[in-house]
Amino acid sequence: MRIAFMGTPDFAVPTLDALHEAGHDIAAVYTQPPRRAGRGKAVQPSPVQKRAQALGLEVRSPLTLRDADEQAAFAALGLDVAVVAAYGLILPAPVLEAPRLGCLNVHGSLLPRWRGAAPVQRAILAGDRETGVGIMQMEKGLDTGPVRLEGRVRVDSKTAGALTAELAELGAKLMVKVLAHPDSYAPIPQPEDGITYAAKIEKAEARIDFTLDADGVERQVRAFNPMPGAFFEFGGERIQILAAAIDDGAGQPGTVIDDALLIACDTGAIQPLMVRRAGRGAMATSDLLRGFPIPKGSVLA
Structure with missing residues (x-):
């Protein structure tokens, strides 16, 4: 498939690697612009940008996708699907609708529990015994879209770092599975009950x-x-x-x-x-x- 990948932190890298290894045509990689980080506050590219460049992929780092020119450039890629994993920018309707199969998101929770920015940390804080990762068909609402496939893991005594890494690897496998046979994984609407929100960690x-x-x-x-x-x-x-x-x-x-x-x-x-x-x-x-x-x-x- 012809794909745009959209992600920023370490969580997103396994999915990018899995798509590349599966032989998909990755037309462009979208990621957050480089930020100042570390003790010296040097400008640092995101983990996804570093990995994309190592793979020889085109990297795009727009500040927003609300600009008409950016939306036109995205549509001009002629995509089958966009794969999103912790990108960090809101996708407006023209972006969501441009790919033939829409946009699929790797989300680190068992939706509708823990919609939002920090699902792993909120699951641990709440004492959840189980969490997981889902491949969600994106729509305008915040993590409200139907889910095509999900996998479950035990929380046990894991740190957020360890649990995030486990979910990232599982999510990458699930995304490759869905893209290999998209018609076999019909989007299933989320339940109306059990909705919780994972606010950003302050x-x-x-x-x-x-x-x-x-x-x-x-x-x-x-x-x-x-x-x-x-x-x-x-x-x-x-x-x-x-x-x-x-x-x-x-x-x-x-x-x-x-x-x-x-x-x-x-x-x-x-x-x-x-x-x-x-x-x-x-x-x-x-x-x-x-x-x-x-x-x-x-x-x-």
Whole structure:
């Protein structure tokens, strides 16, 4: 098939690779423009742009697709289908309607649960036991389109990073399967009940709320790993918790209740296992405490 691929972050790269390996004619790759990132704030191309260029594919990075010239350029590609995976721009009606088979989206949830920007993180925060990825026929609404095929995975104790990577690989396989036999996977309308919205993760949400029970705090740690990183503050410094275990300790929420940084929650306690100080690499909690003591009785904010 003649395809335009539209994606930006790491989540989208496995689908791009799978389409290329399947022998599809990728007419153009659309991705977000390069952004400043990293400590030096150097301009960085997106993961999709890097991979597309390595594959020798044409890359387009418009700031918007609402411009008539951009829409005309998209239509001129003469596409069978557009494949979208975490692109980051709204597709207006002329773009949605230009390809012969429309636009198919790789969405990281079991729709209609967790429509929106952050389905993986919201599923972990909510304590969902199962999530998945679906191949959705796109329409004007926010993730409201019918679903052609979906796959399910267990959430278990996975971080958002690990779960996202798993869903990305599964979504790539499902997309190739649908494109190989599109008539075999008719779009099925989403149920009217069970709709939830996965709002974009704000940095302020990553501050750990120790008034939650220990299960809730541990889910915060996993949901915000790797980004933006669940954190607390002590001694004027921000400490991220990268991994943690649940304990049955007790105390006032946010209080350190032993010399190994066991922290009381509303119910139970949380034991950080891996942490990171600002500007440092990941380290075991015991290594942190040797250079940055947090005494028993300390109250964390």
